[in-house]
Amino acid sequence: PEVSTPTAPVQELLQQAVGFACQLTDQQFAKCMDRIDPLRHLRDEFEIPRMNTIPTADESVVNMDDDGIYMCGNSLGLMPHAIRAIVTQELDKWAHMGILGQFAGHMPWAMSDELILAKMAKIVGANEKEVAIMNGLSVNIHMLLVSFYRPTKERHKILIEEHAFPSDHYVAESQISLHGYDPKTSLVLAKPREGEHCLRMSDVLDLIDREGDSIAVILLPGIQYYTGQVFDMKAITEAGHRKGCLVGFDLAHAVGNIEMQLHDWNVDFAAWCTYKYLNSGAGAIAGAFLHEMHAVNNHPRLAGWWGHQMSTRFNMDNKMDLSAGIAGYRISNPSLMAIIPVKASLEIFAKTSMSALRKKSLLLTGYLEYLVRLYFSKPHSLPQNESNGKTLNDAATDIYIHVITPSEPSERGCQLSLMFNTAIDDIFTQLLKRGVLCDERKPNVIRFAPIPLYTKFEDVWRMVQALRESLNAVKQQKLGRSLDELD
């Protein structure tokens, strides 16, 4: 059965509803939740797209003065206001003093990457010296693998998951080929069981146990991009280390989403982008983590002058004096423009904590899941007390949704991946008309991510209403088409 005992977040929501004297399905409930949300002020730090600036929004179905409903911060986070001021400040500096800006002002460009390390480190549970800001995400994984993937005849495999984000797949494949091994025999894919979408962590641990002796590097996501499943990074790292594997994580969907303790978990390395939950704009400069146990190592690496100790870097004597740790993996000088949004965004994170964000996130996503299951589950899977007619009479009851994200809150971040029993093209179009921005994965999954930094409970409520309307509209269209065919 899809719905069992309410999860802890839903229990909390139900309890709040009693206090508010309303139902979870009431708009009033969402408004009350927003009123008591201790993080509600953070939304003011962001530019929220409005219906009248969302090009797909259709005035015949939405009030153009309303805020849009942004549910794809897992793909591209919303824009922190403060970016504008910092951009202006740094462009002015450039305009006013040219090269002298390298070592002047609030954000001396030559140090722009180092200045924001402390805040970044806090978000992933690392020491400042374990973190660097550089390159793109996939580039960083490559840089780390060049050092840490040292295949031998006995131990030459890289473990990834079958449905890894494509770039990770290509990274692993090409690293294997680079060393003259064959991905066919050296790439190990962790697969969900037949008919399941998520990997069972116990299966992953078993696989590591079984094949670990031949695995050089484990490269898994912190959160799976498609299903939203959290991977148990601590357990995977322990299991990997027990078998002598190095363990790295792609944190694209985990950073800024869930709490992590990369240092305490002894994760060997990790990398992440900043354009999703870190709100730093398309393709923004990425992060990388290298555990301090590897701070000094003799592995080869792709070196560049930015990895040289800062104090002597500009002596230009061509004698490498390598920075310890991940700082020594920096190659090129950092892009000022790319770093500005990261700085602006991290300053917002510094006003709260990952634990406060996660607390809200659990409620938001719990709320979303509750409503989705209530309105869109296959009827027979609804528990008695919730099949209250409202659902069953819904005009779109022949379109059902299966939530493929784990229902256990600790096993997911803020994203829910909804699988429809029909192709999603028309539904997605209807959502766009209603100013709901979300992420389609054809043929039949739409991902929704209520980001705690800037999403209101009312947004979740409105999103679900928009989804109901969308399904109704699609159903009407279908009926219309059938009637046309009868003509």
Added chain:
Amino acid sequence: PEVSTPTAPVQELLQQAVGFACQLTDQQFAKCMDRIDPLRHLRDEFEIPRMNTIPTADESVVNMDDDGIYMCGNSLGLMPHAIRAIVTQELDKWAHMGILGQFAGHMPWAMSDELILAKMAKIVGANEKEVAIMNGLSVNIHMLLVSFYRPTKERHKILIEEHAFPSDHYVAESQISLHGYDPKTSLVLAKPREGEHCLRMSDVLDLIDREGDSIAVILLPGIQYYTGQVFDMKAITEAGHRKGCLVGFDLAHAVGNIEMQLHDWNVDFAAWCTYKYLNSGAGAIAGAFLHEMHAVNNHPRLAGWWGHQMSTRFNMDNKMDLSAGIAGYRISNPSLMAIIPVKASLEIFAKTSMSALRKKSLLLTGYLEYLVRLYFSKPHSLPQNESNGKTLNDAATDIYIHVITPSEPSERGCQLSLMFNTAIDDIFTQLLKRGVLCDERKPNVIRFAPIPLYTKFEDVWRMVQALRESLNAVKQQKLGRSLDELD
């Protein structure tokens, strides 16, 4: 002797001076040259630092309402005005529609790198398909070497120059080590002759001829960063190819400075930054070139999803469908913020041509060299007719300057590297007070680059006056100190 027959640019200047009825040393001459400069309007495209915003400018020695004297565009180019408008446009887009900006507007973010390729290709003399915009400069050289440096026992060396820019040195060293070879035996350094600063091209060609059979890759600069010497890329490529070497260039100081024909010269690969002559701000995203003869190759590479054909990239099926050519070397999605300045800058280049810029550049640098030799050469090396008392009575005549940049105009770009017969710290400080921004290379070289896009002839004239004043001030200080010591 330092001064021989005037070079072609100086001859042209002298001829102009006749027409203007003034001397090259007259401010009036510089003003006249600016008046007839066909590119003078391009200066208006840039933010020119003013004395009153240059933090080092000292009101006791300069008029604070004047423009500053910017001579280090070879280190960090000045800022194109248009950046502000494009930043606002793209931040607004982000604010207004979030994720939908990926495929909407003038600069759809997912295509932002491809949209500016044609303009970039033109600047380096390449086909659009031979150029990519990605990563940092040193990162790009690494990416290309990972593919094209395939050392074997017989052919395992990388040829660089002895005084390569440090990052290139570290790149080559680390690539050699990556393959298990030893930089001591696999790194070949082309050295200037004893007592000389520049490499003789014939020596480089001889070296290639002599050692070419064991050289896998030649990695040389298009223009040497320290001396400003142009390397004969065409001849080096031919010589390298004759011996079966691959030939790549670091174009940091060449791109946007001199005319190049990378395609016609059959250069194998190249990379460049955009923060110098391409005016795109600190650490801006870099360029890379791969000759179309290598468009399809079987070398290993560090692959990522951005190298996947765009048309099928987002199918997410984890089957690599590689873009041909350098586009297939892209790994991570490009940083929007980093690309904006490149776009703004390339639009300025599109209003002129490298040949028009080079024409002006030859005159500007010729003018600078003429004045520097006139005022600051060791007296005995001055030809009779120029030792006109003005020079010899100058209070700073005990400080001499030797121009280490080649005097043949075709062998240099816009930069002149001035070597002083004394430590430069105090001189540099005096220049900064006078709002002259230039680049010191301790102990005794200062590099000046009159960039044709935004430098006036009068700037050159004022710079030389400021240098004269600076040397005088330093001399007074020294005299003062000696007198103090006598007390």
